[in-house]
Amino acid sequence: MTEDRDYREKISQLNDLVNLARIDGRESLHEINFINWVAERLHLTQEDIDRVKNSDQPVEFTAARHESGNIERFHRMVLLMGIDKNLAQEEIRYCMDMGMRMGLNVHAVVETISKLASNPQHIVHRNEVESIFRKYSN
Numbered sequence: 001m002t003e004d005r006d007y008r009e010k011i012s013q014l015n016d017l018v019n020l021a022r023i024d025g026r027e028s029l030h031e032i033n034f035i036n037w038v039a040e041r042l043h044l045t046q047e048d049i050d051r052v053k054n055s056d057q058p059v060e061f062t063a064a065r066h067e068s069g070n071i072e073r074f075h076r077m078v079l080l081m082g083i084d085k086n087l088a089q090e091e092i093r094y095c096m097d098m099g100m101r102m103g104l105n106v107h108a109v110v111e112t113i114s115k116l117a118s119n120p121q122h123i124v125h126r127n128e129v130e131s132i133f134r135k136y137s138n
Helices: 002-022 029-041 046-054 067-082 089-101 106-118 126-135
Strands: none
Touching (some): 106 126
C-alpha cells in the first residue's frame, strides 16, 4: 500500500512539472532535460514519463506525506520555472496554486518565488528555500 502511494506521489510530481513546462505553450530542451533528470532521481522510467506526457487521463494530485517532501517538490517546480530565464505570470500562478495544494506556508511560497524573480539568474538554491520555510515554521 505504501509503495503504491509513493509511486502516485512521484507520478503526481512528474505531472506537475510537465504541466508547468507546458504552460507557456512550449517545452524547451532545458525543461525536458530537467524533467527527465527529476524522473530519474525519483526512479521513474521513460515509460512513466511518456505515459504522463501523452495520456488523456488526468493524474490524481498526491502531495507528499511530509512537509519536507513537499518543500523539495516545490523547489523543483521553482527551479523549472526559472530554467528558461523567463518567468511567465501563468507559471508564477501555477506554482503559487501548487504550493497551496501541498499545504505549504503561503508566506514562504511567496518569498521563494519573489527571491527567484529578483535573482538575475532566476535560481534559488535548496538551502535558501529550506531557510525561508524554516523562518515561517511554528
